[in-house]
Amino acid sequence: MIQKKPPEEFRLIYKNVDVDGYTIDIDCYRKHDGYKILEKAIKEKPEDLRQEVLNSGVRGRGGAGFPTGMKWKFVDRKSGKPIYVVCNADESEPGTYKDRQIIYKDPHQLIEGIMISAFANNAAQAFIYIRGEFINGARILERAIDEARKAGFVGKNICGSEYSCEIAICRGAGAYICGEETGLIESLEGKRGYPRIKPPYFPAVLGLYQCPTIVNNVETFCHVKHVIDRGGEEYAKIGIKGDSGTHIWGVSGHVQRPGYYELEAGSCTFGDLLYGLCGGPLPGRKFKALIPGGSSTKILRFGERFEGKLPDGTPFDWAVEDIPLDANSIGLCGTFLGTGGSIVMDDSTDMLEALANLNAFYGHESCGQCTPCREGSLWLQKMTGRMCSGSAREEDVPLLKDIADQVAGRTICAHGEAVAWPVQSAVPKFKDEYLEKIKNQASGQRFNPAGYPLI
């Protein structure tokens, strides 16, 4: 399905991103009604604000998509311990670069979102855990926090009220696992980013310093700001039931116009996004595969069809291009919306090299704490590496999937699934290509003369 007219973007979070003349200064932010919503929120009761977030149905934008209001509801408010709010700015899922735009181009929006959330949860201290490579991003946030503190939006007596809350920044140091919320908490405590076992370490009860802790993604905090602005029920009218609001699609790889596009949930399809907004495949090429929401989400193959029934009983029969862009529909096709970081591959791509590239990533990033992930991820990495270098056997292809099956569901954190899902989805869908490559290599032929090497 090729759309001639691209769909309309619905810019809520990215309203000011890349707008001519918009700067990161607090003056510019305030000129665009910045901090008005915090001023409004601080006059309300925290429990009412939490109810609005619950009513909005807004889901976390860090990848897992857990309802934010529900996450806040689990917080232990009776323990008497301090409650902490942590912003997860450790954006490291390959394909995902949406939080970067907020941090670098609209930092005050994030700070306002954090302060509203901190007030709503009676927290006296907030943290931003930002990935180590965002050196300038951390500087931008530090400067923005200073500006906000001077203007009375951070620190003591926020907006002239009784409420006080500080924000501290901690820069990570290049470990992907610190994006996992309990790994992040460990790192924020100054340790290795080893994820904790859940239960009992649900951050809402036993988080940072064993105190109740809320960990939300950068984009999620920005959504909270818009929820409070519009009211939960009004906000819930954007998007669809079960997936309210907008999603930012960060498209990369083989499209004419890679970039980020903010769209109302469920308002259009992958076809509209990839052909309409992203301009379709590169000249002379055809789309081959799509990783929809960050590299750990299951891969889709152009040409395959997805059949089933929608929750209301209506049957559907979609190609990749027909899948509506919302969490529910994407879930019905056996994959996930994740972070919306879509990686597109065209017919020049060697799918075995692509898998080897991902396996190298997950092998490198396994924290090594638990055996199935530590051993499994490296095994997969070595196997696909060997298959690309021409010393593989045909039986290695089913073995790949067997190993992935043994890793998924057997680890402390979801890194085990992240390791397994690319393999579990790619092997059945591209099995013939893998076998052909192994056969061709055995007879001295190179499979992929067109694309760049991926490993």
Place this chain on the structure above:
Amino acid sequence: MNLSAETLEKIDATIAQFPQKRSATLPILHLIQEELGHLSLETQEWVAEKLGVQPIQIREVVTFYPMYREEPIGKVHVKVCRTLSCALSGAYKTCEKLEEKLNCKRGKTSADGNYTIEFVECIACCGSAPVVQVDDKLYENVKPEGAEELAEEIKKMAAAEATNAAETPQPQTPAYFG
């Protein structure tokens, strides 16, 4: 230890930001590495004492996180993203080109000590792939055919770094890590 007064001041301010001292571990290690270039064992002991923890608790952090280094590197640190979006746009070729132009293999420091080139995992700028981070500056859309231009810029950076180093008086006192 030969840390500037400014860095020492920043370290104290960082510790004061956190409810527990140990939380300042990562930010402090960054501050020291930015000034000294790497984190020697003595430095790690100094940090441990500063934060009131055992040296091994700092060492396990230094060895866990890829951005911390225990050995010195070149004057200019070139990090080429090799993860999927960048690789699809030619990152492996870009890296080869940089290696050739800077006469330095990936994972190594050039013989003249000017450059260190590394392959790194995703640096979250996938829409403008391939990306290369040179020290703290990000270069987007560094296609293999444009890598030569970047290599020239990197050479200028190393030359400027050498000039700065010659002008800055080096500390004379021996390092002390009590």
